[in-house]
Amino acid sequence: MIEWFHPGLIYILGAPLIPVLRGSVKKAYLLLLPIIAFINLLFMSSGVFLSRGKTWSLPFLGYDLFLGQIDTLSTVFAYVFVIASFCMMLYAIHIKEDGQHVAAYLYVGSTLGVVFAGDLFTLFFFWEVMAWSSLYLIWYRRKKAAYQAGFRYILVHFFGGICLLGGILIHLQTTGSIAFEAFHWGWEMSRDNLASNLILLAFLINAAVPPLHAWLTDAYPEATVTGAVFLTAFTTKSAIYVLIRGFPGVELLIWLGAIMAVYGVVFAVLENDIRRLLAYHIISQVGYMISGVGMGVIGTAAGEMGINGAVAHAFSHILYKALLFMGAGAVLEVTGRSKLTELGGLYKYMPITFHLYMVGAYSISGFPLFNGFVSKTMVVQASAMWHLPTVWLMLEGASIGTFLHTGLKLPWGTWFAREGPVCEAKEPPKNMLAAMGITAFLCILLGVYPKILYNLLPYPVHYEPYTFSHVATISQLLLFTFVAFWLLRRMLHGEPTITLDTDWFYRIAGNGVIWFCEKPLMTFATFIDMKVLSLARFFVWVSRNPAVALGIQKEEVKLIGKRLFSSPERVEEYERGLEEQKRRYPGELPRLTLGASVFLILLSLFLYLILYLLIVV
Amino acid sequence: MKHLFRILYGCLFLSIVAGFLVHIYLHPHIYFFWEALPIFSALYGFIGCIVIIIGSKAVGRYWLQREEDYYEKSERMQGEDT
Numbered sequence A: 001m002i003e004w005f006h007p008g009l010i011y012i013l014g015a016p017l018i019p020v021l022r023g024s025v026k027k028a029y030l031l032l033l034p035i036i037a038f039i040n041l042l043f044m045s046s047g048v049f050l051s052r053g054k055t056w057s058l059p060f061l062g063y064d065l066f067l068g069q070i071d072t073l074s075t076v077f078a079y080v081f082v083i084a085s086f087c088m089m090l091y092a093i094h095i096k097e098d099g100q101h102v103a104a105y106l107y108v109g110s111t112l113g114v115v116f117a118g119d120l121f122t123l124f125f126f127w128e129v130m131a132w133s134s135l136y137l138i139w140y141r142r143k144k145a146a147y148q149a150g151f152r153y154i155l156v157h158f159f160g161g162i163c164l165l166g167g168i169l170i171h172l173q174t175t176g177s178i179a180f181e182a183f184h185w186g187w188e189m190s191r192d193n194l195a196s197n198l199i200l201l202a203f204l205i206n207a208a209v210p211p212l213h214a215w216l217t218d219a220y221p222e223a224t225v226t227g228a229v230f231l232t233a234f235t236t237k238s239a240i241y242v243l244i245r246g247f248p249g250v251e252l253l254i255w256l257g258a259i260m261a262v263y264g265v266v267f268a269v270l271e272n273d274i275r276r277l278l279a280y281h282i283i284s285q286v287g288y289m290i291s292g293v294g295m296g297v298i299g300t301a302a303g304e305m306g307i308n309g310a311v312a313h314a315f316s317h318i319l320y321k322a323l324l325f326m327g328a329g330a331v332l333e334v335t336g337r338s339k340l341t342e343l344g345g346l347y348k349y350m351p352i353t354f355h356l357y358m359v360g361a362y363s364i365s366g367f368p369l370f371n372g373f374v375s376k377t378m379v380v381q382a383s384a385m386w387h388l389p390t391v392w393l394m395l396e397g398a399s400i401g402t403f404l405h406t407g408l409k410l411p412w413g414t415w416f417a418r419e420g421p422v423c424e425a426k427e428p429p430k431n432m433l434a435a436m437g438i439t440a441f442l443c444i445l446l447g448v449y450p451k452i453l454y455n456l457l458p459y460p461v462h463y464e465p466y467t468f469s470h471v472a473t474i475s476q477l478l479l480f481t482f483v484a485f486w487l488l489r490r491m492l493h494g495e496p497t498i499t500l501d502t503d504w505f506y507r508i509a510g511n512g513v514i515w516f517c518e519k520p521l522m523t524f525a526t527f528i529d530m531k532v533l534s535l536a537r538f539f540v541w542v543s544r545n546p547a548v549a550l551g552i553q554k555e556e557v558k559l560i561g562k563r564l565f566s567s568p569e570r571v572e573e574y575e576r577g578l579e580e581q582k583r584r585y586p587g588e589l590p591r592l593t594l595g596a597s598v599f600l601i602l603l604s605l606f607l608y609l610i611l612y613l614l615i616v617v
Numbered sequence B: 001m002k003h004l005f006r007i008l009y010g011c012l013f014l015s016i017v018a019g020f021l022v023h024i025y026l027h028p029h030i031y032f033f034w035e036a037l038p039i040f041s042a043l044y045g046f047i048g049c050i051v052i053i054i055g056s057k058a059v060g061r062y063w064l065q066r067e068e069d070y071y072e073k074s075e076r077m078q079g080e081d082t
Helices: A007-020 A023-045 A072-092 A098-116 A120-139 A144-175 A191-206 A214-222 A225-246 A251-270 A274-294 A301-335 A351-365 A371-385 A389-415 A430-448 A451-456 A468-492 A504-544 A546-565 A568-584 A594-616 B002-026 B040-064 B070-081
Strands: A055-060 A063-069 A497-499 B065-067
Touching: A007 A023, A007 A072, A007 A098, A023 A072, A023 A098, A063 A098, A063 A120, A072 A098, A072 A225, A072 A301, A072 A430, A072 A451, A098 A120, A098 A225, A120 A144, A120 A214, A120 A225, A144 A191, A144 A214, A144 A504, A191 A225, A214 A225, A214 A274, A225 A274, A225 A301, A251 A274, A251 A389, A251 A497, A251 B040, A274 A301, A274 A371, A274 A389, A301 A351, A301 A371, A301 A389, A301 A430, A301 A451, A351 A371, A351 A389, A351 A430, A371 A389, A371 A430, A371 A451, A371 A468, A389 A468, A389 B040, A430 A451, A468 B002, A468 B040, A497 B040, A504 A546, A504 B070, A546 A568, B002 B040, B040 B065, B065 B070
Parallel strands: none
Antiparallel strands: A055 A063, A497 B065
């Protein structure tokens, strides 16, 4: 009897069937897979299948691979990934190209593989599948910019994958274990720390921590309309999951997270492309989660609040960010435009899209009654419990910026801002609206009734979001942000520019390295090559007749002297003589007598003997 | 539009009043000294928003913003070189 079936394998094994099916059967099948996975999870949580704490293992190279390590942490992430995949697939169901669906489900399945991985080999395997399957969601856009961004995306992820593999192998050598549990981490130079730092680096690349974040804002806005929605959820949030498993309570992460939260906001101000603006807000929001992981010292109340906050925020974020990308994608789908400078006044044509988008915007901004409020405040609360004033101020400040861009600047610039609409538009296809509707419903449901979410979290929740004090504080913060926005709204019009980010280093400075190799380095190499060759040619020339050659060389030195001291006529005569000698070279070779030859051979053998003795003795 | 603004002013006023009421009657646990100020969040929201807009715009104007074809241009220059 089947003890347990891996939810990720439902997607991975289900994907190859997609191209075989046709029409509405295919659509039903695509939506059925997440439902099966969801039911599987439900049975798993209630202990019907492999219950919590047990593992599902396979032998491999003398190790046991744990494909299914089930605990509260992996279950909550699995739930949100499965739920999100259903909404996202509904959003994408009208796409005719089967490849996009296959890539999307391989991506979802491998992410679930990462979530349930109990050992580092399994983790690495699914980690790599996640990287390349998501690449196709970018390339299916079939534009030059998308191909190029995709290449940069996959190169960064391969780098991360190699760091992960290197870290795993060193970790295996030092500890002898491949179990995926919290790593020993520190700054001191040791092999153990080298391993954990390499693994941490790989995790931070996938979590898009600056300065290793540029792959995200570079590639996500170039992806297909529906592919981008998938991309927002899985890579960064599975990175949060592995960070919670591997590096809970690492103080460095608190600061990286707080910096990230503000970094994304600053760049979002300057951004003109709506999907890139939202991508910068992924970085900002993931910052909260990373900060929460950093505060998550296990065994302390504040630490458990940090971890709970990170998990809850990941859960909420997946839903509202998908909704926001769906809204921005809908605009791109019907108008073909995604730049604020080319958009405006679309409310007349797309009111439903606007209102559904705004649910996501209220959620990300943390309005009471929306899911961002019940999760984001947990991380902020954890920073207060740890007494970290700077981090608290940075996280609260990032909330201001989040509302400013996602909740005000973007919808203002897209749906209003101008007297009339900039172009013809209409509401997107019904399935897209339905997907947005379901996601919006979930955002509100979790905001109104947070107990559903809190019951799934890894630690018991001792936190009440809806106190009078919390609601009053957040209302003041957001309302006065709106006032400042309204006063300065003319400054926030999109500008037809792009913003340099750390991808500059591999796009421009990287080109500089290639130029340096191709130009100065090559010139130098050719120069050295020529010199060496001419030296070799000289030796060949000399060896044709060394005695005469030496004579000619001697004459040439003499010629230089004569040029300085003699009259021009004599020099000319001398030169002519030398030319004649060179022309006749090598000339008649001198003949040696037999005795002289034997003598020379013996002499060379003797020299060889001396050399040999010198080296050996 | 006028109607909406009246609602907005009402909300602004209410949120400030709520801030004071919380402080007078509920005495919430204070983690940082600035939380003792009932209108701290309002000030932080207002000033923070202005600082974010002006600060980021300055960083963009003087350092990070480029024309849209910045990368294509440098690519083309590369193409001509080789």
